[in-house]
Amino acid sequence: MIDTENFDSLAYVTAACPAIGLRLSPERLVALAEAFALVVRVGAPALDRPIAAEDEPAPVFVA
Amino acid sequence: MSLHLLDATTIAARIRDRTLTAVAAVEAALARIAAHNPAINAFTAVIAERALARAQEIDAKLARGEPCGPLAGVPFAAKNLYNVAGVVTLAGSIIERRRTPATEDAFAVAAMERAGAICVGCLNMDEYAYGFTTENTHYGPTRNPHDLARVAGGSSGGSGAAVAAGLVPLSLGTDTNGSIRVPASVNGIWGLKPTYGRLSRAGSVGFVPSLDHVGPFARSVPDLALAYEAMQGEDKTDPAQSWRGHQSVSGCLQQGLAGLRIARLGGHFARHGMDCAQAATTQVCDALGATATVELSDAAAGRAAAFLITAVEGASQHLDDLRTHYDDFEPLTRDRLLAGALVPAQWVHHAQRVRSQYRRQVLELFQSWDILIAPATPAPAMPIGQAMLEADGQTMPLRASFGVYTQPISAIGLPVIAAPVQNAHATLPIGVQLIAAPWAEDLLLRAAAHLERAGLCRAPVAPSFV
Numbered sequence: 001m002i003d004t005e006n007f008d009s010l011a012y013v014t015a016a017c018p019a020i021g022l023r024l025s026p027e028r029l030v031a032l033a034e035a036f037a038l039v040v041r042v043g044a045p046a047l048d049r050p051i052a053a054e055d056e057p058a059p060v061f062v063a
Numbered sequence: 064m065s066l067h068l069l070d071a072t073t074i075a076a077r078i079r080d081r082t083l084t085a086v087a088a089v090e091a092a093l094a095r096i097a098a099h100n101p102a103i104n105a106f107t108a109v110i111a112e113r114a115l116a117r118a119q120e121i122d123a124k125l126a127r128g129e130p131c132g133p134l135a136g137v138p139f140a141a142k143n144l145y146n147v148a149g150v151v152t153l154a155g156s157i158i159e160r161r162r163t164p165a166t167e168d169a170f171a172v173a174a175m176e177r178a179g180a181i182c183v184g185c186l187n188m189d190e191y192a193y194g195f196t197t198e199n200t201h202y203g204p205t206r207n208p209h210d211l212a213r214v215a216g217g218s219s220g221g222s223g224a225a226v227a228a229g230l231v232p233l234s235l236g237t238d239t240n241g242s243i244r245v246p247a248s249v250n251g252i253w254g255l256k257p258t259y260g261r262l263s264r265a266g267s268v269g270f271v272p273s274l275d276h277v278g279p280f281a282r283s284v285p286d287l288a289l290a291y292e293a294m295q296g297e298d299k300t301d302p303a304q305s306w307r308g309h310q311s312v313s314g315c316l317q318q319g320l321a322g323l324r325i326a327r328l329g330g331h332f333a334r335h336g337m338d339c340a341q342a343a344t345t346q347v348c349d350a351l352g353a354t355a356t357v358e359l360s361d362a363a364a365g366r367a368a369a370f371l372i373t374a375v376e377g378a379s380q381h382l383d384d385l386r387t388h389y390d391d392f393e394p395l396t397r398d399r400l401l402a403g404a405l406v407p408a409q410w411v412h413h414a415q416r417v418r419s420q421y422r423r424q425v426l427e428l429f430q431s432w433d434i435l436i437a438p439a440t441p442a443p444a445m446p447i448g449q450a451m452l453e454a455d456g457q458t459m460p461l462r463a464s465f466g467v468y469t470q471p472i473s474a475i476g477l478p479v480i481a482a483p484v485q486n487a488h489a490t491l492p493i494g495v496q497l498i499a500a501p502w503a504e505d506l507l508l509r510a511a512a513h514l515e516r517a518g519l520c521r522a523p524v525a526p527s528f529v
Binding site for chain 1: 361363364365366367368370371374382386389398399401402403404405406409410412413414415416417419420460463
């Protein structure tokens with residue numbers, strides 16, 4: 001889904017913060033970008049996983 | 064034998080036969096807390112007056128010949144995200160400190176007290192349950208009773224340390240991605256995370272509603288079973304509860320392993336950890352006669368899906384406060400929390416569908432097996448302040464990676480017991496996960512009881528606190 005090797009977390013968080021009403025200093029943006037890079041890195045095995053039409057998103061846990 | 068070395072089952076039996084009073088049991092627990100809590104920092108509040116009043120009630124009822132429940136007079140404590148009437152529910156945060164005290168107990172706390180147990184206090188945790196180490200900057204780190212320079216795990220670190228140090232025989236924690244199983248592992252005690260939806264979470268501060276579970280810690284399997292039974296009950300105020308009726312498990316503890324099909328999880332669960340985690344798992348497999356190894360090829364994807372869902376749901380709980388009180392948040396996790404607010408909706412929608420796909424794969428595996436075995440943590444307790452974990456040739460951020468084995472299991476709501484193996488790495492313990500299909504907690508308790516009887520898995524008070 002994404003190119004995790006080349007994903008620019010700093011550019012992404014800088015662009016996305018205003019969308020949720022966040023106005024952060026450059027120092028805080030850098031710290032946030034590092035945290036977002038961790039989300040990308042740990043989340044990648046899910047984001048790279050192909051899904052099929054029958055893969056229902058509802059979080060149900062019935063045996 | 065000193066009271067702090069007795070398990071809850073024995074304490075309750077002595078109180079019921081009136082060779083011990085509930086007041087004496089509570090006073091002994093309060094004295095232990097006063098003497099030893101400064102060393103481990105497990106408690107954030109002690110409610111002596113309420114506890115002693117409750118103990119007097121129990122003793123009076125017993126004197127009148129009235130029944131007081133299977134946990135009559137047993138002291139316990141609850142992670143400080145459960146509401147306890149009269150106490151501010153801190154959830155590890157200084158933002159919550161401004162709130163008024165809770166006016167009633169959480170469902171689980173009240174259920175324990177209906178079974179006769181007596182709440183004596185509230186326990187330290189990672190802020191808002193986001194973490195695996197309980198290195199809480201606001202309230203101080205909880206220290207591991209096996210080595211005070213090491214973490215007690217998290218996020219229910221106070222719950223794990225209080226039981227391991229013999230301050231209380233039982234405690235309550237919560238588990239979203241491993242927050243019962245990780246502290247159980249590093250403190251060398253038993254922990255149970257039931258099936259998602261089994262126990263009511265009402266009256267507790269949520270972290271990730273689609274993944275949050277409540278459950279008990281104990282130093283013996285019969286105690287774990289009693290606490291699990293006590294915590295059950297239908298509660299329509301928790302919309303995630305799937306009530307299936309009361310599951311009695313204490314009666315099955317002597318049934319042994321007959322008919323149980325048990326296998327070890329390989330692949331993802333054989334990588335990422337230190338040798339001692341794998342060695343302890345091998346010991347448990349040997350004791351359970353588990354010779355087969357099976358793969359969950361989607362485990363890494365399932366874990367990653369849980370990580371994304373956690374990031375998004377966790378952030379959404381706190382976004383308003385993050386905008387306005389950023390500096391009041393835990394410095395170790397506030398940027399991780401905030402990052403979750405920026406995850407694209409498409410990613411989390413994809414993660415939900417991956418979780419569904421992974422759940423199908425796991426449920427198919429349970430057609431052939433009843434119990435699956437895996438390490439609980441990749442390493443034993445790490446030194447307080449350590450940021451990175453080196454294991455299996457990799458260097459990983461410790462606070463995010465300590466759930467590498469627990470997260471794929473809770474991601475799909477499976478019931479799990481963390482079984483303690485003492486002295487797994489020098490004098491440090493480590494835990495092993497016993498995992499079953501949804502709603503099969505009884506099978507887990509049978510296997511756990513077998514391991515306890517075999518002498519491999521046991522949870523004595525940490526040596527320095529005996």
